[in-house]
Each structure stands twice: as C-alpha cells, then as structure tokens.
Amino acid sequence: MRAYFRRRRQTFIAYGLLSPAFLMVAGLIVYPLYTVFATSLREGRAPNIARLDRLPLGFGNFLRALGDEQVWHSAAVTLFYAAGTIVPSFAIGLGIALLLNRDFPGRRYVRSLMLLPWAVPGVVAAIAFLWMFDASYGVVNSVLRRLGLVTADIAWFVDGDTALYAVLLPTIWKCFPFFTLTLLAALQSVPQALYEAARIDGAGSAAEFRYVTWPGIRSAAVLAVILQTLWVVKDFDLVFATTGGGPSRATQTLSMFVYEEAFQFFRMGYASAVGVLMLFVCAGLAFVAMRWGKQEGQ
C-alpha cells in the first residue's frame, strides 16, 4: 500500500516537473501546427485574420501548389542552397575540428575564436557580407582587382547570375561552427587506445581516419548533417536580409516564398499549404536519413 502511494507520488513529481515545458511545446508548437494544417485548407485571401474562418474549405491550395511553377522553382533553389551550404560547411567544420582536436598551446582561445561566427546574429552576418561584396566599394572586388583576377565590378548579391552563389557564403560562414562543435565533441569521445592500437598495426594517417576516427564520429556526423540541413531549409534570415529572394526570384527559397505569400500577399491558406508540403518532405527525409544512419552504424 505504501509502495503504491510512493509510486503515485513519483509519477506526480515526474509529470509536475515536465508540465511547464510540456505546456509550452503543446501550446506553442503542437497547437500552432494544427492551426497551420487547418489554415492550409482555407482557400482564398484573408487580409483580416479574424475572417479566416469564413473562407471555403478544400484541398485546392495543395493542388494549386503542386502545379505552381514558382513553387517548383523555389524547391530547386532550396535544394541548391541546402546542398551548396551543407557540403562545404561540413568539410570546413570537420577540418577545423580535426585541427582543434590536437594538442597545442592556446587551444581554448583559438577554439572560441573559430566558433565565433555561430554567435553572430544572422542580420549582422548578412550586412557584413553585403558590404564586403559590394560592387563598387566592396573589399572583395578590390582585392580581386588588385590580384588581377577580375576587371569588372561584380555585383555579387544584385546580379541574377551570381546572387544564388553569393548567399551561400554568409550561410556557410554561420553554419560550419555547429559542425565543428558537434564533431569536436564526438572526436574527444573516441578512445585514445584505439589510435595507439592502429599505430602499432602500422596504420598511416589515412587508414587511421578511415578505420578509427570516422567510425567513432559517424553517428554524430549524420545527426549534425540532418539538423543543419533542416536549419538551412527552414531558416531564411540570411536570404531575407541579403537579397530578399531577388533579383527576380533568383534566390527565393521555399521558406522565403512561404513568408512572402503569407505576409506580403496575405494568402495565408496557400502559404500554409506550401509550408505543410515542405514539412512533410523534411520529415520524410529526416526519417530516411536517421534509419540509414542507424543501419550503417550496425
């Protein structure tokens, strides 16, 4: 009898402690998610939010989205943007993590400095890169001219041909510290004895990486790639603050498209529908990647 009450009390405490976080997640993530689904079924425009409920219901938004050329264009831009960010950031992040994993004087401060871009607000990163890559007065064009690599002034963020490449740079800059941080953490948990064993077996540094380091950090790497890909796909601070999706939609990612549809044209229903489709694709990809990560690990 006493044991029963003790257990009840334990359960009560367990859930009591969880309740504030649970309420926040339920009220501010799950309920909004429900609202997005409900809104995605409302067809038409609603400049006045209170009138949203009076719009007709239907799957029209989804059908329209799948046939919308702009949506497909934005999907392609998003794909390029995500791949163009993740691959270089991962390579840079891993390289720096391997360096920082070595023993050298002043490591603590060098590490902080290397990770610093992560702490820079997206807007500040955006304006810094806009200024550095300015056509007439930007330091990048100036250096390139002095080195004789270019003769014309390249308007990196303004020219439709270069804008999509230009937005990659601040994103990579903001993105790689997360890889460095997670991979460094994983590297430090690889047992030193394994390296010694590999050296005794006569493994070179390439073989050492292939057979000792990589298996040790693989699952952390997969998780970091999934999380960062989701971040790049969903976040649009950097695109928003550098090009705003322009010039003429050249850098309009899906996130940017959704935001514009919702808050510039007030097509809340249509924007929600595209967002829901995005969410399904992301969830599907994350699921597949995680399954793959687990299987490979065994």
Add this chain to the structure above:
Amino acid sequence: MTRNRLQGLATLAACCAIALVVLFPIYWIAMTAILPTEIMLSRNPPLLPPLDRVSLAAYPEIFARKPILTWLANSVIVALGTLAVAIVAAAMAGYSLSRYRTKAQQAMGFGLLASKMLPGSLIIIPFFILFSKVGLIETKTGVVLANAAIAVPFATWLLKGFFDAIPRELEQAAMIDGCNEWQAFRHIVLPLARPGLAASATYVAIVTWADLVFARTLMSKPENWLMTVGLQSFMGEYLVEWSALMAAATVSLLPMLILFFLLEPFLVKGMTQGSLAN
C-alpha cells in the same frame, strides 16, 4: 618532447591562419565602424587601419539619429524574458527526464525534432493568428513566448545531459537527511548543474538575440523594434551609410561575442555530454 612542441606550434600556426579568414567579416565590420567614411568608401580600401585616422565619430551620430538605445533595451528585455521562461521550464523538464522514466521521454524527443523542423516562416503564421486573437501582437510577451517555445526543447536536451552526469546518490542522501524532492533538486542538484545552466543560457541568449522573423512579424511599430529589426531597416534606405550601419552592427554584436567567448567551454562540454548520452 621537442617534436611534440614543434607539432603543437605548427597546429597553432595553421589555426591562426584559418582564424584570420574566418574572423575577417567581424574585423571588417569593426574597421568600417571606426574609420571615417571617406577612407572606407573607396575603390581600394586599406586592409589595415591607418591608426591616426581611427575615430569613434560614427557612434554619437547613430545614437542621435536612430533610437538605438530603445532597440537595445527592447532586445535586452526580450532576451532576459526568454531566458527566464525557457531556462526554468527546461531545467525542470530536463531533471524530470533525467531522473524519472515516463512515457514523456519519447514525446520530448519528438518535440525536439519537430521544433528543429518547423520553418520560422511556417510557425510564424499560426503565432500571428493566435496572438492576434488573444491580443499579444505588438507586445514583448508574444515575442518572448515565440522564442522560448523554439528554444525549450534543445535547452531541455542539453540540461538532461548535465543532470545525467550528477550521481543520484547525492539526492538520495539528502532525502534521508530529511529533504523532500523539491529541496533536493533546488539545493543539491541545481547548484551542481551550474555549467549546464550556463551552457543552455548561452544557447538561448544567442538564438533569441539573433531573432529577426518573430520580432519583425509580431511587432511592426518602430518603438517596439529589436536591435536586429532596426539594423535591417538601415538596408531599406535609399543610400546605405555603411559606417553608421557597421557602428550599429558592432553595438548588436559585442554583447554576444563577449558572452560567447566567456561561456563557450560550457557549451562544448554540454555538447560532449549530450552526444555521449545519445
């Protein structure tokens, strides 16, 4: 011994070379902020600052022309509010997940992934609809709640890792001495988890300080703007005044750089423990 030392110095040199490239954007912001416009607005700006021309003239000017102090104060209030809400909720939840086995474990894991997956541009639509109905538009409370909701799952996960590393025997001993669960948590566990609190506070502060989407969409009046929204408003002007803009950018940047530089070791430790726990 000498060979190790040499290797260490070589690594340090390589790291410094990389850091030079990595930190260049921050350096360039500072350069533009402290040099007169006519030097920086040139076809070939100097890469090193001519020291005799350094001036802080841009600062009084931007403070006079733009309500920077109001924006800064708004940002600080929102960041502190979010910290208070998110850290309290995350500490309690992280402790519960660490010490008690409940069905909530998996739900929290799902919440973490879901919150990582939700595009800001998508979640802002229901926030806007919801907050319009309950009158939280144009209030800091709305922005605090939006930021906290996004930050709580990750902060919870980070803190759970730190709580896992604290032996249960400590609380059990305290409870034998007559503490109840709450007192054991408050007086024994929480003080030991201080590095964890620092790590998650750093995370929450940086993410909230950087927020643009929530603040911009939920508060449209200039007197309610946060620093990030204010900075972005510079860009819309017909002629961008770069040195004024960069001076304002340093104001927004400095608090986070200092915070990050001081508390970064806790964050690395937190990530290590988290990744080991998984």
